[in-house]
Amino acid sequence: MIKKQLTSEIEIYDDISELDKDTQELMKKSLEARKKAYAPYSNFLVGAALLLDNGEVVKGSNQENASYPSGLCAERTAIYWAGANYPDSKILKIAISASSVKKKNDQPIPPCGACRQAIAEYEQKQNHAIEIYFMGLEGKVVKLNSLADILPLAFESKYLEL
Numbered sequence: 001m002i003k004k005q006l007t008s009e010i011e012i013y014d015d016i017s018e019l020d021k022d023t024q025e026l027m028k029k030s031l032e033a034r035k036k037a038y039a040p041y042s043n044f045l046v047g048a049a050l051l052l053d054n055g056e057v058v059k060g061s062n063q064e065n066a067s068y069p070s071g072l073c074a075e076r077t078a079i080y081w082a083g084a085n086y087p088d089s090k091i092l093k094i095a096i097s098a099s100s101v102k103k104k105n106d107q108p109i110p111p112c113g114a115c116r117q118a119i120a121e122y123e124q125k126q127n128h129a130i131e132i133y134f135m136g137l138e139g140k141v142v143k144l145n146s147l148a149d150i151l152p153l154a155f156e157s158k159y160l161e162l
């Protein structure tokens, strides 16, 4: 038996002003996208903005449904839209912002497990890491250099071929 340690590194910024200008702009687009969420059941609004290598920015927000599991998270709304409309473009960065409408959240909220799995698929498909930035409505921003940093031992397409 051997033991292996899985480690990852994150960067924590005090607030959005510490980010480079382009990333600040992307995060602002995520905050804009958040306002368009349809979340009457949870009242938890999430925005996502993706920067593609062709310069386009794709925005998404969570879209809920009276049949709860039929709703979709902001990150997957955005990433699937990008995949459907720009299948040959690489996704370079994702900025995510999330807060309940009831209480102004200032904590960075990371993507859920299902979104991690979906984003991981795109990293593998494009063979290029995606930078992930996430925050609440204000306050600290967390940066990951790759989705793989928060989904070690991911299930990947290569396992289907074993």
Ligand code: THU
Pocket (backbone or CB within 6 Å): 039, 042, 044, 045, 046, 061, 062, 063, 064, 071, 072, 073, 074, 075, 110, 111, 112, 115
């Ligand atoms: N949600 C997202 O949009 N992204 C996540 O990563 C976590 C959760 C949404 C789904 C649902 O509409 C609401 O937040 C509460 O779970």
